[in-house]
Amino acid sequence: MGIGEHVGRNLVTKSKWTSVANVQYRTRRAGQPFPTAGQLSTRLITEAKRTAERSWLGEVSAVVLQQSLRDAETAYRTFFASLKGTRKGPKLGAPRFKSRKDARQSIRFTANARWNITGSGRLNLPKIGAVKVKWSRALPTAPTSVTVIKDAAGRFFASFVIDTDPAADATRMPETHCTIGIDLGLTHFAVLSTGEKIDSPRFLRRAERKLKKAQRERPASRRDRRTGPRPA
Known part of the structure; x- marks a missing residue:
């Protein structure tokens, strides 16, 4: 399955x-x-x-x-x-039913599920098998659980929970005596106290360009034509 x-x-x-x-x-x-x-x-x-x-x-x-x-x-x-009233924050509504139409769906495997990462880098999940993974980076320590997420585009992502040692993490970071301030904004993602400006990642704009290109490449016979004769 x-x-x-x-x-x-x-x-x-x-x-x-x-x-x-x-x-x-x-x-x-x-x-x-x-x-x-x-x-x-x-x-x-x-x-x-x-x-x-x-x-x-x-x-x-x-x-x-x-x-x-x-x-x-x-x-x-x-x-x-x-x-x-024992929970801080605004009042919450009752949990709603989950639907197949929900844009984001997920499943979670804990250590009890006996999943593992194979030597070839595949994610071996129970009742599913070995899944090929495109790793964004290496995991610093052994993960304790994995959540597989399906987004609105039908893509799957794996999110891992790991336990880290702050002391060990500090030794892996280069020692520095410099400091810098970061101001998060709207026009730019961040502005550093040095004057450097970091642009915002424009995920929506890139997705819109990708969609526009895909629509141009779509065969004319499969487009939705509201008026005029239907394609042969």
Whole structure:
């Protein structure tokens, strides 16, 4: 099974959890306790796998599904804390259902999932296999978890959590006795106290140029023509 299928089936589990939690929230005033991720793991994963309707859950890593439940549990507990006033900041709304139409989707593998990075630099994920990775840089230490993110363009990114030692990091940095001030702005990304100006990265402009080029290269027969005769 590919990463895309994992992401999609993970959304089903998270939405199902949200549905159950909504029912629990409505009956909470009657004294019904709020379900924990552990309790719902048995109900929504273990028991669901034994049914014909949800048997496909067995094709997805159990750790991914459990992490989804924990994320939803955290979201609801934060929501309830906001209602009680024990959480600082503005009031939060209830967690919403996840949809396949959401621009950003993700799955997370912890150490319990037994994933690893192969000697050839591939990311070996359970129930998915070895995935080729285009590394932006080497990891300074061994990662403890990895989150695979799918963006609106259908691209996948891997985000790693690592533990670092501040003392060891300091030894890797070159020693210097110079100081500099940085002012973040709108016209420029940053202006240094030395007078140097760093331009803002214009991701949207670059994406717009790329889209415009792709639209020009698209065959005329496949374009959306609102008026005139349809192409043969």
